[in-house]
Amino acid sequence: MVEIGVIGGGSIGLLLAGYLCKAGFNVTIYTTTKEQAMQLNRNGLTIQIGRENLNYSIKGIPYSEVKQFNDDYLFIAVKQYHLKQVIPSLGLRLGKVTSIIFMQNGMGHLKYFDKLRPKVKNVLVAIVEHGALKQAASIVRHTGVGEMKIGYVQNGEHDSEAVWDSLTAIGFLTNVYGDWLEIMERKLLVNAVINPLTAIFKVRNGMLVENKYYLQLMRQLFDEISCVIKCNNSDWKRIIEICKQTRANRSSMLRDIEEGRVTEIDAITGIILEKGKIQKQSLPLNDFILKSVKGMENEERRGTSE
Secondary structure: OOEEEEEOOOHHHHHHHHHHHHOOOEEEEEEOOHHHHHHHHHHOEEEEEOOEEEEEOOEEEEHHHOOOOOOOEEEEOOOHHHHHHHHHHHOOOOOOOOEEEEOOOOOHHHHHHHHHHHHOOEEEEEEEOOEEEEEEOOEEEEEEOOOEEEEEEEOOOOOOHHHHHHHHHOOOOEEEEOOHHHHHHHHHHHHHHHHHHHHHHOOOOOHHHHOHHHHHHHHHHHHHHOOOOOOOHHHHHHHHHHHHHOOOOOOHHHHHHHOOOOOOHHHHHHHHHHHHHHOOOOOHHHHHHHHHHHHHHHHHHHHHHO
16 A cells, blocks of 8 residues: 655645545645644544535644654645755655655745755655645645646656546546646746735735736736746736636635745745846846735734734
8 A cells, every 4th residue: 555645734735635545545644733633633634625525534643753754655745934844854764755745835945856866766846726725723625626737856766657647536636747847937927926916915816807906917927027937928828717716715825924924925936036136137026026025924923923
């Protein structure tokens, strides 16, 4: 039996773990807190799909208590800013792990690939376009059907196609793409256009296309980003379509701001600005957005601590 581990009990980590259970794999979620691990062990993991509540037995273990990972596949589903705590200790505890799959927004995690390449056969990236909302420590709602795009950064001997095929067969569409860097840049483009604007204006995704002023600003942002990332009108149409398909969703960046957490703005808009410096392109709108979101981070975090 294939053993699969998921580091991170957030919305995406829980959603993926639930579908992996549905596909028949043995799954362990490595959580940040002991409390979440206890709830998963006691209550199982529930995925809400439409009007259905599907519950699966699952193992929860606090990440800090793991001495060695005995999984074949290990998905890293924590936020960008948590990687600096996870990666240094991860390489020493990989056990029989053959494949590591990064699942972060943005592109800040590229710097960690070389640290893990000598230790495993396969390093992959996963771009998740399915919508998820964490309802409780052991409950997640599948809020939007999309696609999980897989790219192999390092490709040794593997049989992971069976995993991707199994996920697709039970409704969690998953596809493998040849150019992993291209799919990451395409996802970066989507995140950089949608997420910061929803966070700044505190609106759901659909409002960006329903409000003509937000739509104009979104187009200006897209055009500015196109100075440093190759994109065309089909990419713009795709962004519009994503906003429509996920119209009721609150972006992860908006939820981070609302809950007083650090956002992934540095790994998204920050990366865009770094590309601008390298290419000697001025990106004033992106600079404004980065500073706006970071300013909101500070205000919200200060408010929650008072």
